Amino acid sequence: VGRSLCALVALLLGLGQATDALELELLAALPIRGLENAQPSGLTMADGVLFAVSDKHDHAICRIDIRDDGARLEPFITFNAPWSGTWATKLDFEGLAFADGSFYLVSESCLRVLHVNENGGGLDWITPNVGKAATEAGLFGVKNAHLEGIALLGPRRILLAVEREPRGLIEVSWEEGADEDEPQIKAWATDETMLTLPEPRAVDFADLHLDGGGLYA
Structure with missing residues (x-):
């Protein structure tokens, strides 16, 4: 990552x-x-078990079992997400995180984060559409190159x-005591x-991971 990104990550995490x-x-x-047609697009670990989402399956969080001859991916939780406020025909999940008994799924088409309890309940879009803030920061300039990963920095970050x-x-x-519908949204390019990347490849993010106070991409 570049120096500006390192500085930003350090600032976000409170690192020196x-x-x-x-x-x-x-x-x-x-x-x-x-x-079938799994195409995992988001990955996380919970209690020593790997879980994944797929941008081809809108209704499942899958468990990944690692074996000597390969990995097997099967639905662990199935659900029907509530209406996101957009008319997207596919939810296109592109990121997954887990904390305190809950999964958090990133929808690239809805530009929101879906909360799902580990028992399949508690379905709720917990963030608003971040498209306006992203566009104002100069992001989302290319179709189908929007949200691609998630990290939970804290209970409300x-x-x-x-x-x-x-x-x-x-x-x-x-902020403490703030309405759930009115979060602060900040965006950076x-x-x-x-x-050193081969031409004409653009620099990109595929996912985020927070571990031991360090943020990785």
């Missing part, structure tokens, strides 16, 4: 400085079986990733990078 780059090692690459052209971050937060 960004951490050094980590060396990654590929441990395995496994085929996914089970759910959500960070969303914007995929590309430009890529960016959107923070949705609620974060296209700078220290990585």
